[in-house]
Amino acid sequence: MARLGVKRRINAAGTLTRLGGALMDHAVLEAMREAARSSVDMAELQAAASREIASTTGAEAGLVTSGASAALALAAAACIAGLDTARMARLPDTRGMAAEILMHRTHRNAYDHALRAAGATLVDFGHNDRGLSAGIRGMEESDADAAVTSASVALAFVATPETVADLPVAVAAARRHGLKVIVDAAAQLPPASNLRAFITAGADLVVFSGGKAIGGPQESGILAGRADLIASALLQQLDMDVSPALWLPPSLIAPERVPAPPHHGIGRGFKVGKEEIVGLIVALENFAARDEVGYKADLRRRLNTISAALPKTTTRIVDGRVPSLEIEAPGALEVARRLLDGDPPIHVGERDLARGRLIVDLQAVRVEDDPLLIAALRRALA
Numbered sequence: 001m002a003r004l005g006v007k008r009r010i011n012a013a014g015t016l017t018r019l020g021g022a023l024m025d026h027a028v029l030e031a032m033r034e035a036a037r038s039s040v041d042m043a044e045l046q047a048a049a050s051r052e053i054a055s056t057t058g059a060e061a062g063l064v065t066s067g068a069s070a071a072l073a074l075a076a077a078a079c080i081a082g083l084d085t086a087r088m089a090r091l092p093d094t095r096g097m098a099a100e101i102l103m104h105r106t107h108r109n110a111y112d113h114a115l116r117a118a119g120a121t122l123v124d125f126g127h128n129d130r131g132l133s134a135g136i137r138g139m140e141e142s143d144a145d146a147a148v149t150s151a152s153v154a155l156a157f158v159a160t161p162e163t164v165a166d167l168p169v170a171v172a173a174a175r176r177h178g179l180k181v182i183v184d185a186a187a188q189l190p191p192a193s194n195l196r197a198f199i200t201a202g203a204d205l206v207v208f209s210g211g212k213a214i215g216g217p218q219e220s221g222i223l224a225g226r227a228d229l230i231a232s233a234l235l236q237q238l239d240m241d242v243s244p245a246l247w248l249p250p251s252l253i254a255p256e257r258v259p260a261p262p263h264h265g266i267g268r269g270f271k272v273g274k275e276e277i278v279g280l281i282v283a284l285e286n287f288a289a290r291d292e293v294g295y296k297a298d299l300r301r302r303l304n305t306i307s308a309a310l311p312k313t314t315t316r317i318v319d320g321r322v323p324s325l326e327i328e329a330p331g332a333l334e335v336a337r338r339l340l341d342g343d344p345p346i347h348v349g350e351r352d353l354a355r356g357r358l359i360v361d362l363q364a365v366r367v368e369d370d371p372l373l374i375a376a377l378r379r380a381l382a
């Protein structure tokens with residue numbers, strides 16, 4: 001990157017996409033390097049990935065996508081088109097098709113665009129009483145019932161520690177109306193147990209980001225779920241410049257269910273490379289096998305060292321998904337600006353700047369950069 005005149009940055013803000021996501025370890029890079037020098041049938045490679053994802057998530061099948069956002073678009077496309085290749089060819093034009101996806105109002109967020117990109121129309125239900133402390137009522141089946149129409153195909157649910165208790169309500173409402181449940185769990189790792197939790201809770205499709213905590217390639221993600229839906233998503237993502245007479249559908253489904261190959265689908269524009277598929281799978285295996293307690297203890301030890309080196313500041317280690325360090329700093333915005341102006345520029349968590357707090361998250365900081373980070377923080381806080 002230096003050759004391109006692009007600055008190296010220290011990212012103490014977490015595995016943010018705009019800063020390049022996770023840092024990959026050498027085992028992942030080695031697998032990607034080998035893949036880069038090989039030719040492969042992409043459908044066969046995705047079938048192998050599907051088996052790996054199925055065994056780590058407990059889902060029937062899985063697909064490597066070019067990110068969680070792409071996985072959401074493919075999830076919507078699968079729920080709308082199923083295995084109907086004529087419908088696949090028409091997306092995102094959904095005129096005359098059932099293409100409504102229900103979402104509780106409190107789940108709406110900027111990644112909704114991915115669902116709409118496939119041609120879905122989002123239909124809100126419920127209120128935001130809890131979010132506003134205007135009342136105590138949260139997600140209720142009757143609110144979902146009232147929003148269902150003959151055009152409903154799915155219910156999209158964004159998993160967070162705050163929303164997850166509502167998942168059984170969402171699943172029950174969806175089941176009663178024959179709708180699929182799509183769970184966006186992009187950033188709900190660790191704990192690794194969440195790889196299985198949402199499938200166990202009844203989700204038909206679950207989305208994870210590969211370039212966040214899993215530590216895979218930045219442009220990777222996972223769609224896991226029911227075999228027929230994953231087969232639909234795969235058909236809409238794979239390159240379809242094939243000879244129809246020689247083509248076989250993905251091994252996930254019986255050949256007679258898709259007698260002829262579809263044309264390039266809505267997902268062809270976010271194809272995933274062989275390197276990403278292989279890298280994601282190695283990263284996923286390593287993530288699932290990682291000693292979570294040891295990993296967190298290591299982060300906590302590094303944060304303690306940073307905290308101890310800071311002059312006259314109030315700090316607090318917060319045990320979130322991974323431990324992070326909150327630094328109370330009058331003029332936090334100015335401190336963050338000074339860190340960005342440094343060499344190398346340093347990014348800290350910006351979420352609580354307005355409340356006078358910097359957040360240090362070490363997930364994407366190399367351990368050998370800790371001294372640089374400490375020195376910069378000391379200067380910026382002085």
Ligand SMILES: *Cc1c(COP(=O)(O)O)cnc(C)c1O
Binds near residue numbers: 017067069187210220
């Ligand atoms: C990060 C994130 C995404 C997008 O993930 P990518 O892998 O970057 O596409 C989607 N939804 C939520 C809730 C996220 O946090």
